[in-house]
Amino acid sequence: MLGERIKQIRKQKKMTQTDVATGIITKSMLSMVENGKATPSVPALQAIARRLQVTVEELMLDPRDVQMRELIETIRSRHTPYFSDEKIQELLEPYLVPETTSYWQGQVYHKYGDALRASDPELGLIYYEKAERIFRQLGRQDEQLLVQISKVYFLFNLKRTKEAYELIEAMDVPREIPLAPKTYLNFQILRALRASLFDDHYTEAIALLREGVQYMREQDVYYHVISFQRFLGLFLYLEGEIEKSQQEFDRLEQFFAFSETTAVGRIEVDLTKGLIAIFENDTDGMQMAWEKLVTVAIDDAKHYIGQLEVHLLVNGIELPNQTLQQSVDKIWEMQDAWLAASGFDQAMMLQTLVLAMQRGIGQERLEDVIRLKDDLQSERLKGDLEREIQALVNVQ
Numbered sequence: 321m322l323g324e325r326i327k328q329i330r331k332q333k334k335m336t337q338t339d340v341a342t343g344i345i346t347k348s349m350l351s352m353v354e355n356g357k358a359t360p361s362v363p364a365l366q367a368i369a370r371r372l373q374v375t376v377e378e379l380m381l382d383p384r385d386v387q388m389r390e391l392i393e394t395i396r397s398r399h400t401p402y403f404s405d406e407k408i409q410e411l412l413e414p415y416l417v418p419e420t421t422s423y424w425q426g427q428v429y430h431k432y433g434d435a436l437r438a439s440d441p442e443l444g445l446i447y448y449e450k451a452e453r454i455f456r457q458l459g460r461q462d463e464q465l466l467v468q469i470s471k472v473y474f475l476f477n478l479k480r481t482k483e484a485y486e487l488i489e490a491m492d493v494p495r496e497i498p499l500a501p502k503t504y505l506n507f508q509i510l511r512a513l514r515a516s517l518f519d520d521h522y523t524e525a526i527a528l529l530r531e532g533v534q535y536m537r538e539q540d541v542y543y544h545v546i547s548f549q550r551f552l553g554l555f556l557y558l559e560g561e562i563e564k565s566q567q568e569f570d571r572l573e574q575f576f577a578f579s580e581t582t583a584v585g586r587i588e589v590d591l592t593k594g595l596i597a598i599f600e601n602d603t604d605g606m607q608m609a610w611e612k613l614v615t616v617a618i619d620d621a622k623h624y625i626g627q628l629e630v631h632l633l634v635n636g637i638e639l640p641n642q643t644l645q646q647s648v649d650k651i652w653e654m655q656d657a658w659l660a661a662s663g664f665d666q667a668m669m670l671q672t673l674v675l676a677m678q679r680g681i682g683q684e685r686l687e688d689v690i691r692l693k694d695d696l697q698s699e700r701l702k703g704d705l706e707r708e709i710q711a712l713v714n715v716q
Contacts, residue, residue: 326368330354340368389427391415391428405439409435409436423455425454426454426455429448430451430463433446438660448474465503468490468491469510471487477659508531508535509544512551529552533552546588546589549569550568552568553569556568572589587616590612594609606631606635610625613628626650630647630676634679651669663696675708677689677712
């Protein structure tokens with residue numbers, strides 16, 4: 321395997337055996353290494369790696385691992401186009417078997433599980449179990465915890481609340497080895513979302529998010545800064561801190577101006593701004609968010625586009641070639657996607673559908689809305705919806 325890897329990289333770099341071997345080992349010895357008949361000493365292997373301009377670790381990788389690594393890095397890269405969940409499934413399916421105990425196999429299973437969030441979350445949990453088992457065997461504490469964080473979100477969305485809370489408690493323990501910054505920040509966001517979207521404690525969530533921002537400054541690591549700032553902006557708004565909320569979004573604009581970011585990061589901020597515009601009944605803000613989402617034309621955002629359209633149309637804003645019925649259809653068409661999101665997102669979609677019903681559109685699905693409302697975990701969100709539904713029924 322090592323010899324095959326050396327030969328593969330040598331040919332990729334258009335180098336002869338003489339080019340690689342000179343001054344390190346004989347050409348015939350290199351030939352034996354490449355054919356699996358000999359193994360170079362550690363100093364010789366290090367010298368060969370330097371000659372090939374790769375690390376020793378890269379030489380030791382199985383070619384399949386190299387392919388998996390390159391694929392995962394491509395999917396994650398901010399320089400590549402947005403990949404839908406369906407596209408990610410398609411890209412990763414060739415690497416689901418055979419199951420090997422390698423770091424990149426674990427990463428493939430984790431990312432494949434993520435891509436099943438809307439279509440088959442139960443199957444997604446199975447792939448999370450596979451990934452977690454691999455990382456546990458490899459002693460990769462941080463990667464194992466990141467998989468568990470993903471599992472918690474799936475469990476909440478599957479209404480398996482007790483299991484989700486038990487898993488959070490199992491993760492939230494003192495550790496001899498501190499978590500890596502990326503892992504700590506992911507876990508801090510989970511804590512904040514649990515407090516806000518699942519427990520209705522926005523003040524606690526704001527404190528947790530601010531702890532995360534302070535940690536980033538101290539460590540000079542700004543992983544997930546977009547999520548921290550936009551959630552801070554949203555929760556401060558919901559707590560009535562309008563000016564402080566706007567300051568968080570202003571900081572995000574400064575961040576965008578002086579750093580590279582993914583298209584997805586900008587879309588997430590536009591979605592949050594659009595949601596606040598809905599709360600404010602600010603048609604200019606809604607239209608601005610709608611135009612940005614329509615421009616990027618991402619299928620996974622279709623329900624958010626429909627949501628903004630409903631509020632704009634109800635407020636008398638004409639949209640080209642759009643009717644209220646068409647906008648409602650977009651929301652229902654993407655039902656699996658928004659049901660895989662947080663309870664907060666679900667409640668906002670249901671409120672939008674009730675708003676359309678108040679204008680006579682979509683009333684035939686009122687029972688579906690009531691059923692989905694009953695599944696919400698947040699008593700506050702459920703109560704808000706119940707009052708709106710009751711007002712609709714009273715009018716009828």
